[in-house]
Amino acid sequence: MQFQWYPGHMTKAKRQMQEDIKLIDLVIELVDARIPLASRNPDIDELGKNKARLILMNKSDLSDAGRNREWSDFFREKGYYVVCLDARSKAGMKDVTNVVMEACKEKIERDRKRGIKNRPVRAMVVGIPNVGKSTFINSYAGKACVKTGNKPGVTKGKQWIRLNKNVELLDTPGILWPKFEDQRVGLYLALIGAIKDEILNIDELSLELIKILLSDYPTVLKERYGVEEDAEPPVILGQIAENRKCISKGGELDYSKAAALLIDEFRSGKLGQITLERPKIQDGSAE
Numbered sequence: 001m002q003f004q005w006y007p008g009h010m011t012k013a014k015r016q017m018q019e020d021i022k023l024i025d026l027v028i029e030l031v032d033a034r035i036p037l038a039s040r041n042p043d044i045d046e047l048g049k050n051k052a053r054l055i056l057m058n059k060s061d062l063s064d065a066g067r068n069r070e071w072s073d074f075f076r077e078k079g080y081y082v083v084c085l086d087a088r089s090k091a092g093m094k095d096v097t098n099v100v101m102e103a104c105k106e107k108i109e110r111d112r113k114r115g116i117k118n119r120p121v122r123a124m125v126v127g128i129p130n131v132g133k134s135t136f137i138n139s140y141a142g143k144a145c146v147k148t149g150n151k152p153g154v155t156k157g158k159q160w161i162r163l164n165k166n167v168e169l170l171d172t173p174g175i176l177w178p179k180f181e182d183q184r185v186g187l188y189l190a191l192i193g194a195i196k197d198e199i200l201n202i203d204e205l206s207l208e209l210i211k212i213l214l215s216d217y218p219t220v221l222k223e224r225y226g227v228e229e230d231a232e233p234p235v236i237l238g239q240i241a242e243n244r245k246c247i248s249k250g251g252e253l254d255y256s257k258a259a260a261l262l263i264d265e266f267r268s269g270k271l272g273q274i275t276l277e278r279p280k281i282q283d284g285s286a287e
């Protein structure tokens, strides 16, 4: 399957982020816990160098708990602070506050030594579209937030949300663009719904999902749809169509309807907690 991406409109977003990043001490980067590497743009490492770094593996309600641990170790090894999160139900939010303080400790200490007192640490949220940036900011800042802006020392037009006496958060997130370096990344982004479905071939996408599930979560398809796991993916799709009564007007099996149903059930977590990507600790990549 071929994916194309035209990042023209992203140039402005990147320039804005370069400006915003100058104002902050801590980058809070959201990734999708089901595809922790494919949902990142590695350019953030260059943009955010010399800043404290926190990775939030969001939507961890949909990802596999065992893999969450593997991925957390993977990122920690590379020097990031990591928290697994479900921004929608707010699970993990307390850990975020603790880790933000931990990540900022050095900065607070440095300021103290220089005689700078009471300067709050500033943070901003970044991530590709749909990873949950707005949901996170709303849950995290919540009703307790106090907005501060346009006061001396604060860049004009910027709104800061005061989280507590030590930390302020920029109220608008930085939008990163997904990086389609290889087709696998495109496939993963398509599977979690980060690419518009209209430009995708849902039938092909569902066959790719079936292949991944057969290899990594071999009992899931049988348990949910009663299919034979040792059959070929197109046969399995046919069995899903049959079992879920996906029938066209002419009385034939409707493969596209079954494909859409499978993808939808995966995305909404009905197939269970599934992570598509697995870290390969040795060479810093994923598979």
Ligand code: G4P
Residues within 6 Å of the ligand: 058, 059, 060, 061, 062, 085, 086, 087, 088, 089, 127, 128, 129, 130, 131, 132, 133, 134, 135, 136
């Ligand atoms: P963005 O700012 O990064 O673009 O993402 P946004 O917060 O708009 O979230 C994108 C979608 O992901 C939203 O769903 C949101 O509810 C959902 N979401 C955010 N965090 C989590 C999480 O931890 N777990 C799960 N399961 N979903 C999460 P939506 O379908 O666009 O809207 P709605 O279903 O909330 O109405």
